[in-house]
Amino acid sequence: MKESAKNMDDLIEGLSNDLCKIKKMPHPLKRAIPWFTLAIAYVFFTLWIFGVRDNAQAFFTNQYNIFELFLMGTMFICSTFCSIWLCVPDMRGQKWMLSVPVALFALFCVWISLKMVFEPHDLLTMRWHSCITEGIVFGAIPAIFLAFITISGKTTRPIWLAFMNALAVGSLGYIALRITCGSDDIGHILSFHIMPYVIVGFIISVLGRYIYKW
Amino acid sequence: MSASQSEKWKELAVLAQDGDKRAYAELLKTIVPFIKSRIAGQLANPDWVDEITQEILISVHKSLYSYSGDRPFTPWLMAIIQFRKTDFLRKHYRHKELKSKSKADTEIFDTHVTEQVYAGELKDIENAISGLPELQQKIFRMIKVEGYSAKEVAKELDMSVSAVKVSAHRTANKLKDMLG
Numbered sequence: 001m002k003e004s005a006k007n008m009d010d011l012i013e014g015l016s017n018d019l020c021k022i023k024k025m026p027h028p029l030k031r032a033i034p035w036f037t038l039a040i041a042y043v044f045f046t047l048w049i050f051g052v053r054d055n056a057q058a059f060f061t062n063q064y065n066i067f068e069l070f071l072m073g074t075m076f077i078c079s080t081f082c083s084i085w086l087c088v089p090d091m092r093g094q095k096w097m098l099s100v101p102v103a104l105f106a107l108f109c110v111w112i113s114l115k116m117v118f119e120p121h122d123l124l125t126m127r128w129h130s131c132i133t134e135g136i137v138f139g140a141i142p143a144i145f146l147a148f149i150t151i152s153g154k155t156t157r158p159i160w161l162a163f164m165n166a167l168a169v170g171s172l173g174y175i176a177l178r179i180t181c182g183s184d185d186i187g188h189i190l191s192f193h194i195m196p197y198v199i200v201g202f203i204i205s206v207l208g209r210y211i212y213k214w
Numbered sequence: 215m216s217a218s219q220s221e222k223w224k225e226l227a228v229l230a231q232d233g234d235k236r237a238y239a240e241l242l243k244t245i246v247p248f249i250k251s252r253i254a255g256q257l258a259n260p261d262w263v264d265e266i267t268q269e270i271l272i273s274v275h276k277s278l279y280s281y282s283g284d285r286p287f288t289p290w291l292m293a294i295i296q297f298r299k300t301d302f303l304r305k306h307y308r309h310k311e312l313k314s315k316s317k318a319d320t321e322i323f324d325t326h327v328t329e330q331v332y333a334g335e336l337k338d339i340e341n342a343i344s345g346l347p348e349l350q351q352k353i354f355r356m357i358k359v360e361g362y363s364a365k366e367v368a369k370e371l372d373m374s375v376s377a378v379k380v381s382a383h384r385t386a387n388k389l390k391d392m393l394g
Contacts, residue, residue, distance in 0.1 A: 011268055011383060012242045014364070014376030015275045021233035025280045088280050089293040154277035156297035214276060 025153070028084040028092065035080060035149055039142040043176050046138055053182040068111065069178065072171045075104040079167035083146060086161040087153020098160060101167050112194070115186045122187035131181050131192035139173040139197065147211070155212050162208030166201030173197060219244075223287040231278060242271055245291060252292070253299050262302065265387065270298045272380060309391060342392045346385060353378055354385040 025031075059065050079101040085091045115121075146165050155161045177193045204211070223245065229237035249267050257263060273294050281290050343351055353371065356362045357378070364382070368375045 007383070008246060008264065008268065008271075010364075010379055011271060012239055012246075014379035015242060015271060016235045016239035016376075018275070018374055018376035018380075019230060019233060019235050019238045022231045022279045024231055024282070027282075088282070088290075089277055089297070090285075090289040091293075092282065092285055093289060154273075154280045156293045214273075 025088070028081070028088065031087070031149060032080060032084045035084070035142075035146055036077075038145055039080075039172055042141050043138060043172060047176060047179060050134060050137075050180045052179050055182060056179070059179075059184075065178070065184075069175055071104060071108055071111065072175050072178075075101055075108065076168055076171040076175070078104060079164045079171065080146075083150055083161060083164040083168055084153075086155050086157055086164060087150055089154055089156045091157075098164075101164060105167060112186070112190065116190070119186050121185050124187055124191050126191065126195075129192045131177060131188075132196050134180060135173050135177055135193065135196050138176040139169045139200075142172055143169045151212065154214055158208040158212035159205055160208075161212055162205045163201070166197070166204050170197035170201055220286060220288045223291075224283065227278070227281055227287050228283040231281070231283070242274070245274070246271070248291075249295055252295050256299065257303075262306075266299055266302050268383060269302060269387075270295055272384075273298055305391065338393060339389070342389050345392075346388065350381055350385045350388075353381045354389075357382045358386070 053059060078097070082097050082101055085094055085097055091097070143165070146168060150161055150165060174193055174197065178189075181188075181193070183189070223241060226237045226241035226244075230241055246267060249270050250263055253266055254260065254263050257266070274291065277294065281287065343354060346354070349371070353367055356367045356370070357364065362370075364375050364378045367373075368378045371378070
């Protein structure tokens with residue numbers, strides 16, 4: 001018992017001797033600004049490279065498409081905020097925030113399911129397609145940047161953090177793909193726009209505990 | 215824990231962030247009984263309490279920069295306590311699952327015991343140590359085998375005393391995990 005108390009005292013002494021003035025973590029809102037700026041600027045840049053879809057005017061006047069883009073945009077913003085707040089051990093007391101992107105994601109799943117039921121569509125296929133390449137291009141840089149921001153934090157919910165990162169990057173990539181790809185076929189969207197992000201997101205979520213270990 | 219205690223911790227944490235070593239040592243000392251009281255009742259083995267408490271203190275040290283002085287200290291600390299406790303138990307039970315394998319299952323010897331004839335003997339300890347990174351090995355051997363003090367090791371390796379102590383502590387924990 002005495003030895004364990006001595007060990008504890010030694011550790012405390014060691015840690016306090018090791019202390020120097022700490023640069024405090026900025027407010028999560030301030031940490032989110034560089035990510036938003038870079039991610040949005042990057043997507044605009046890639047949209048400029050790939051060009052918008054031929055039937056863009058018709059696409060942007062369709063209320064269902066506008067709803068879908070609005071839904072994904074909101075999910076992008078909310079999941080980004082959650083990712084940044086999750087970098088603080090207690091999320092600064094804002095645990096409720098997690099429910100918002102989860103609810104939006106559930107709504108998106110329902111939306112896609114309804115489209116699958118009510119719209120005629122191609123059969124789901126798994127093969128390489130140019131949309132998958134574009135999806136990787138849209139998602140890779142924002143994903144690396146977001147991972148860089150979040151790994152520098154200290155999360156106590158690594159799986160949630162990985163999931164939120166996947167949602168943030170996935171929703172941004174999905175918006176970009178919908179603007180560049182001319183196809184509105186739900187089979188195509190599910191196979192080549194959504195599925196790659198879902199697979200990568202699932203893998204990242206499973207590995208979250210290792211990625212965000214500290 | 216009283217509200218005044220929580221306020222006191224908050225003040226100490228803010229001072230510690232500004233580099234006040236004395237305030238930091240006081241903070242760590244005063245949170246130890248709180249941490250122990252929070253985890254003691256939830257563990258099957260009372261010997262784990264000290265081990266997890268030390269892990270939590272190291273985590274507090276690592277994440278102190280993420281604490282915001284305009285927020286209460288206790289929820290921040292509780293989040294770390296929960297996280298480290300769960301992490302420890304997860305590791306422990308994963309290891310236990312491994313140990314619960316039948317001895318008739320010879321595969322386990324091939325993958326987890328270097329040489330059956332030396333199982334449980336000094337050779338296993340030596341092998342476990344030699345599997346560690348070189349610097350950790352050196353620090354551990356100098357302190358635990360050769361009997362040097364942390365100060366002497368720090369001087370020899372041009373490191374801070376606390377870094378040496380933390381490394382030795384972690385290595386001991388790692389070896390405990392490896393050797394069961």
